[in-house]
Amino acid sequence: MANSKDVKCVIFDKDGTLVDFHKMWLPWAVDTVRLCEAATKMPVGSAVYKTLGVDPHLGKVSMGALAEKTLDGIRADVATTLQQFGFHSTHTEKIVKTCVPEASPGLAAPVCDLDILFRELKEMDIKIALCTADSRRATEEQMQILGIEHMLDDVVCGNDKGIIPKPSPHCAIQICKRLGVELDEAVMVGDTIADLKMGRVAGLRASVAVLSGVGTRETLSEYTDYYLDDASTLPSLIRDEIHQDFYNKRG
Structure with missing residues (x-):
């Protein structure tokens, strides 16, 4: 007792x-960057990866939005990152709703x-x-x-x-x-x-x-x-x- x-x-x-973590979320990060670059038609990938805390070359996730925040927090951080490329906040809010998915295709x-x-x-x-x-x-x-x-x-x-x-x-x-x-x-x-x-x-x-x-x-x-x-x-x-x-x- x-x-x-x-x-x-x-x-x-x-x-x-x-x-x-890596098997689950690296595929999601790759998808997110692909969708963001398609939506913005700009090379935003490196900046988005950095915000997420992802090194795509090493296949490694470190501290960052992906590891430490909720979906809403991740979307907010990615939206702020996209604004650095000249996009208005109203536009980036729409982008992240479709380009930062809820579910991961990972294992x-x-x-x-x-x-x-x-x-x-x-x-x-x-x-x-x-x-x-x-x-x-x-x-x-x-x-x-x-x-x-x-x-x-x-x-x-x-x-x-x-x-x-x-x-x-x-x-x-x-x-x-x-x-x-x-x-x-x-x-x-x-x-x-x-x-x-x-x-x-x-x-x-x-x-x-x-x-x-x-x-x-x-x-x-x-x-x-x-x-x-x-x-x-x-x-x-x-x-x-x-x-x-x-x-x-x-x-």
Whole structure:
């Protein structure tokens, strides 16, 4: 039986944390640039890639709008980028609505065996939540493809009504409230500054950085309590370090 202050909830980011970010979003970035250049009839691709945080030559996504913002935020940033080429804001708003698509044609490839990971957490009496900047439709489709939708206790998406996106603590606080979990009984797991800052500002037990996405030890260090190569070893981290560190601090 779990102790009163054991970890009782894990809030996962999706892309880069559960799903391979590059396989999912590089095809989307290529499509977005192609559509933007066709709509503007100008070589805006390099600037749009930079705004998104995408290096098309290396096939790599780093920190930027794509990794850290909702669809609305990405569209706003791309619109601002297009305005630098002389387009009026009214025009760019129309362009991004059709040229910055909601769904990605990319592959929903898991970063580890999610079925095993989630079953281990359930055996520890830990609730599982998902907090993503992606849209609800795309998220639900991907979770069904991965076969883990039935193991999620709560899901918050970037286009849900009334949310305040990461790094605001709003989503983490609301998830804990709905699941009946104290803030210091929850852990945030993610691959970006926005993910980990949300956990830290919300007052969660810990923010765990996974290095399977766009972040590095250096870029994530300010808001990270623990590092993992990927989420597969999270259960042992909770048992062997997070629980123990909490009780050691209590004296």
